[in-house]
Amino acid sequence: MNFLINYEEVTSMILFAIGFTMLVFSKNIMKKILGLNIMDTGVYLFLASMGYIEDKLTPIVPPTGEVNALDYINPIPAGLVLTGIVVSVSFSALMLALTVRLYKKYRTLNLDEIYEKCSKEDEEE
Amino acid sequence: MKKTDFTKNFKEWYEGNLSFDEQLSHNVEDIPVEHKKDEPHHVRKKIRTLQKLENDERKATKFGYRVFSIVFCVIICAVLIGTVNFLPGFADANAPTANEVYEHYVGEGREQTGAVNTVAGMILDYRAFDTLGESFVLFTATCAVLLLLEKAKNAPVKKRETFTFSNDPIICLVVKLIVPIIIVFGVYILFNGHLSPGGGFSGGAILGTGFILFAMAYGEDVAAKVISAKAIKIITICSLSFYCLSKSYSFFTGNEFNGVHSIIGPGTPGDFLSGGLILPLNLAVGFVVCCTMYSFYMVFKRGRLD
Numbered sequence: 001m002n003f004l005i006n007y008e009e010v011t012s013m014i015l016f017a018i019g020f021t022m023l024v025f026s027k028n029i030m031k032k033i034l035g036l037n038i039m040d041t042g043v044y045l046f047l048a049s050m051g052y053i054e055d056k057l058t059p060i061v062p063p064t065g066e067v068n069a070l071d072y073i074n075p076i077p078a079g080l081v082l083t084g085i086v087v088s089v090s091f092s093a094l095m096l097a098l099t100v101r102l103y104k105k106y107r108t109l110n111l112d113e114i115y116e117k118c119s120k121e122d123e124e125e
Numbered sequence: 126m127k128k129t130d131f132t133k134n135f136k137e138w139y140e141g142n143l144s145f146d147e148q149l150s151h152n153v154e155d156i157p158v159e160h161k162k163d164e165p166h167h168v169r170k171k172i173r174t175l176q177k178l179e180n181d182e183r184k185a186t187k188f189g190y191r192v193f194s195i196v197f198c199v200i201i202c203a204v205l206i207g208t209v210n211f212l213p214g215f216a217d218a219n220a221p222t223a224n225e226v227y228e229h230y231v232g233e234g235r236e237q238t239g240a241v242n243t244v245a246g247m248i249l250d251y252r253a254f255d256t257l258g259e260s261f262v263l264f265t266a267t268c269a270v271l272l273l274l275e276k277a278k279n280a281p282v283k284k285r286e287t288f289t290f291s292n293d294p295i296i297c298l299v300v301k302l303i304v305p306i307i308i309v310f311g312v313y314i315l316f317n318g319h320l321s322p323g324g325g326f327s328g329g330a331i332l333g334t335g336f337i338l339f340a341m342a343y344g345e346d347v348a349a350k351v352i353s354a355k356a357i358k359i360i361t362i363c364s365l366s367f368y369c370l371s372k373s374y375s376f377f378t379g380n381e382f383n384g385v386h387s388i389i390g391p392g393t394p395g396d397f398l399s400g401g402l403i404l405p406l407n408l409a410v411g412f413v414v415c416c417t418m419y420s421f422y423m424v425f426k427r428g429r430l431d
Contacts, residue, residue, distance in 0.1 A: 005214045013205035021198035054216035059243035063395025069232035086259045090266030097273040
């Protein structure tokens with residue numbers, strides 16, 4: 001049984017599942033974007049927990065003297081999380097801007113109604 | 126909170142009919158169904174029965190949909206948690222992620238890049254093109270949001286666009302006290318990215334937060350005079366081109382086989398002016414992040430930057 005040791009990974013998986021369900025099944029566009037952000041949070045937690053090693057220091061090495069790499073935790077997931085956060089911020093901003101434009105045109109946030117109005121417009125053309 | 130409330134609140138917020146007090150305690154009643162008065166009684170009754178049937182049906186589908194989505198969520202959870210069983214244990218020193226790449230970055234990073242902070246040395250020296258891509262992602266997002274939401278200067282002003290806290294003495298005093306501290310802290314994090322935790326992204330985010338707080342409290346008109354749209358554009362473009370050119374130079378000269386050597390050395394680790402290009406690159410990234418956050422806020426709130 002690995003679940004009790006890997007509790008951080010279990011938490012991140014639950015967050016990912018909740019976010020994914022929100023993204024797929026929510027009809028409201030804003031809630032879809034929120035779901036995507038929750039999904040991102042799960043991924044960050046997973047990456048950060050993969051980099052941690054017990055009883056080791058943060059990867060800030062002393063300016064002088066010998067550096068033993070095995071005394072420090074893994075810095076690579078930190079860089080990956082940084083990339084992920086930047087991309088998710090840009091993505092959320094772009095999606096929200098598109099939502100505002102969609103709302104301006106169709107006056108609703110429900111995706112089904114937007115589809116309906118869209119197909120009606122196509123038929124009229 | 127009912128499901129329709131969210132959309133209605135959004136609608137009212139969007140149209141600018143919602144003041145701040147109303148936003149705090151808003152509870153929209155369901156709109157009653159309007160009956161046409163000129164129809165005879167039995168037709169009205171029939172319509173009402175039909176509507177009731179339709180409503181029941183819709184409620185049933187809604188309930189089924191909700192149950193199905195919960196079941197789906199539980200199944201996905203179970204599958205994903207099942208895979209956790211095959212992962213190495215949490216905080217395990219023998220995990221496959223702790224391999225020779227990490228040992229090289231931590232062990233040799235200080236001598237090769239001159240940065241005491243290994244993460245800064247990694248993302249701004251070994252993997253600097255990755256960070257350049259991230260900065261361009263931010264820049265592209267700003268451009269796209271501006272294209273989608275920018276309004277003409279003489280467009281009608283909505284209520285939510287003019288709402289400020291500039292008449293509130295408590296908020297104004299606290300913001301006056303706290304914004305300089307936030308900005309100094311952000312600059313400190315920017316300049317110490319190669320020596321301590323922090324760097325361009327976190328420092329830029331803190332700086333942007335300070336400016337956003339100022340704009341929220343004193344109003345966007347005042348903020349637009351302090352930080353003009355032209356300044357934001359110039360700072361972003363200069364930072365990005367500086368990053369591009371300096372990192373191309375260091376990648377060209379970093380190759381030991383073409384006989385060209387970089388004039389910027391790693392310096393003494395631990396000094397303020399050390400780490401080669403890491404300090405100026407941190408500044409460039411920080412300015413890009415700060416301008417991006419601030420312009421996101423301004424464009425969403427006001428529709429334009431100036």
